[in-house]
Amino acid sequence: MIRVEDLHMHFGGIRAVDGVSFAICSGTITGLIGPNGAGKSTLFNVIAGHHQPTSGRVFLGEEEITGLPPHELFHRGLLRTFQIAHExxxxxxxxxxxxxxxxxxxxxxxxxxxxxxxxxxxxxxxxxxxxxxxxxxxxxxxxxxxxxxLSGGQKKLLELGRTMMVDARIVFLDEVGAGVNRTLLRTIGDAIRRLNKERGYTFCMIEHDMDFIGDLCDPVIVMAEGRILTEGPPDTVMADEAVIEAYLGKGGGQRPPRPVHRAPA
Amino acid sequence: MPIRKFAVPSSEAEIPDFLNAIVLLANFVVIPATAYGAQLALGALGVTLVYSVLRFANFAHGDLMAFGTAATILIVWLFQGWGVSLAPLPTAILALPLGMIITCLLALGTDRFVYRFYRHQRSPAIVFVMVSVGVMFIYNALTRFLIGVDDRRFEDGERFIVTVIGFREATGLDQGLALRTSQVLTVIVMVLVTTAVFWFLRSTRTGKSMRAYSDNEDLALLSGINPDRVVLVTWMLAASLATIAGVLYGLDKSFRPFTYFQILLPIFAAAIVGGIGQPFGAVAGGFIIAFSEVALTYAWRGFLTHILPPDLIPAGLVQILSVEYKFAVSFLILVIVLLVRPTGIIRGRVF
Structure with missing residues (x-):
């Protein structure tokens, strides 16, 4: 459904997204997790057309959509919600x-x-x-x-509702569960699952709540420092040594320095 | 004492004297200020719409009004040449829709060749403001090129609904009252147009799209809202409102291109007093500015001679500001509002 090839997004010297490649299959609920500053939201913003990537390509189906403005993507069935609900x-x-x-x-x-x-x-x-x-x-x-x-949680529901007003092909949810109480979170989770099962929506969601992710998502992609650490089923991913290390920070300074990537012209 | 001759000291004269005072006030303050307020309100409504949707203060609005009026006057002359008229109403009413269409085309052309470039660049608001100053000079030159710089009166048809002499004869009062067709027309048109605009913004899909675009541009782009269409409709509304306001002002007073540049200040003051981006506030602001301007530059002595006992009648004119300073009133109100209540009288978000 979505294919990302060697995507880079640099802000000055900061490599917010540093060579990311992955694919999201049709009909899945893909989770995107990682510590703060891992580049998840930037990755979303690049895919959703808010930033021009420094380099790399994004495909929706067979069509290249790299750098298309958000409203063009909307017309192609790529929808997103925002970390801070927009209404x-x-x-x-x-x-x-x-x-x-x-x-x-x-x-x-x-x-x-x-x-x-x-x-x-x-x-x-x-x-x-x-x-x-x-x-x-x-x-x-x-x-x-x-x-x-509306309350913060209700706004999140409204955001989700917006994506249901059209026949979306893929919906990107940016922390749809953040700052939402447990009961409402369950409602949101149920809605996502039903949309996926009953209407065949494909989701890709950034989330911090591990229970929520573990419950809903398969596969899960883990990002850290602008790169993909690992991906796979939630259980495997959460047991992964490198993931635990990235979250708990077993001394980020001990990581070997990365070779400098030059953006292909 | 020469003042004595104004006041009749007998008690039975007191009631008609009070009536005289009211008539005097209506004739010189209430009626002119209401008409002027309606004209400012229509102008300010246009400024506020452009501000709330396109997010910049459009300095070219006054000269857009001038252009619209000039176009309408040319059509009036054409109609008069053909012998077409709407008597007893002024021919301008007939020419107004055509003038609006021409002005819409000018505004849309300007947007296509000037503003659109900066919108696609996502330029900051200050760039748009400076661009609109440039557009203002071009509109101004265009208007003068089209019709010249002279004073034009284009009011025809029945000029008065109530004349001073007719009123005096009918009521037997000392003070006369004149009610001009253009003044009544101004208020009627203003009420109809603002009601239509409010209904449009509240109830139609396009109006809601405009409010949505003004609420949250990013989200509007992620919805089924066509941003180009929102911009197009906004300019058409602004240009139509500018033409209507300009023609009504020209009918009521007279048309001179430079005057329209000057009334930009009271119009901006009205929009800001009302809380910029608030259509209802713009209308309220228009009347506040107009009444303050007229009340502060009116010589109150005539009014006071009717209501005060003869000994207390002041010797001066009791005029707070001379008429030349009338634009200072808008400026003063603007400064006070910005100091005391910078959000304007109507708070809250745009729309």
């Missing part, structure tokens, strides 16, 4: 969800004036889908609440 604070939860589907006729002034029937029909269709999503995530009671008033 349209002055729009209601329902309106937030209804904003997501692209190319609605109501957005063109021409159709708004000359095809009001078509606009209404599409609006109703999108509205029904928003109702379904809110039912699925059990946030129906918040439908007419401005999204700015």
């Amino acid at each position: 349209f604070p002055t729009l209601t939860v329902r309106e937030n969800l209804m904003m997501v589907p692209p190319d609605q006729p109501g957005e063109s002034l021409w159709s708004a004036w000359f095809h009001p029937g078509r606009v209404r029909a599409r609006e109703a269709e999108v509205g029904t889908r928003a109702e379904e999503v809110m039912d699925f995530l059990e946030i129906g009671h918040l439908a007419d609440e401005p999204a700015g008033n």
Whole structure:
């Protein structure tokens, strides 16, 4: 589904992502873990089109998508959520969800004036889908609440809901469980699993909660210092010597110095 | 004492005198300030929309108004040449939609060839502001090229709804009251247009997209919102509002390109007083600025002669600022608001 080839993202002298290659298979829930500063979020931002990579290539299916802007990726079915939930604070939860589907006729002034029937029909269709999503995530009671008033956890649910408004091919979740209480975390986890099983969504998620990861994800990719340390099923990965070392820091200074990678021109 | 002749000392004259005072106030303060306030409100609404969606203070808005008015005046002349009119209403009302279309085209052309480049560069807001100053000079030159620098009056049709003499004869009061067609028209158009704009932003898909884009641009890009379309609609709204505001102002007073550059200050003041980016605040701000300006530059002596006992009537004009300083009022209010309540009267996020 997603294939990343030798991706580099350097900020000045900092190699936030330093030669990463991996593939995400269709229909999986891939976990991306690693200590703080490992380059997970940067990797997400590069794949999702927020940063131009220094070098390397990203493919979605067979198509190269390296450096495409976020809205183009959205149209290709690559969606993401943010570590700090993004929402349209002055729009209601329902309106937030209804904003997501692209190319609605109501957005063109021409159709708004000359095809009001078509606009209404599409609006109703999108509205029904928003109702379904809110039912699925059990946030129906918040439908007419401005999204700015939601709690942190509810905003995360709304973020997840946004990805359900279109037929996504792959969804990148950036710490969807961070700062969310246990009960809500379970709801989110259930939603992710059901989306994966029932609707065939592919997920790739950054997460710190190991139980959550172990419960949901297979395979798990471990990053440290901008590189992939190891990948595999959660049990194997979490038992891995190098992973424990990266997390607990058995003296980062003892690592052998890396050869300097030159970005291919 | 020469003052005596203004006031009638008998008690039975007291009630009509009070009425005279009210009529005087309505004629010289309330009616002109309401019309002026409506014009500022429409201008400020345009500035605020551009600010909230495109995120920069558009200095070219005053000259966009001037261009729109000039285009409308040319069409008015064309219509007058053909003998087309909307009597008793001014022909400008008929020409206004065409003027709006021309102004929209100018604004969209400017966006395509000037602003879009900087938007794609993701330039900081200050760059946009400086660019808009350049655009302002170009619009200004374009307007003068189109219609010249002279004063133009283009008000035709029935000029008065209530005339001073008619009012005096009808009521028997000493003070007269004039109500001009353009003033009533200004207020009616302003109410219709602002209601339509608010409804548009609240209820239509495009309006919601604009609010969403203004709320969180990054997220808007990750939704099904077409950013180019949001920008297009914003410019069309801003250009239409600018033309309407400019034409109403020109009908009420007169059209001179340079005046439109000057009213940029009260318009900005109105937008900031109302809390920049708040459409409702912009409208409220327009009226606050207009009433302050008129009230502070009005000579209150005539009003006071009607309500005060003769001994207390002041000898001076009781005018706080002379009319030449009227733009200083906007400036003063601007400074006070920025010092005391920098968020404007309506707090909260944009929209």
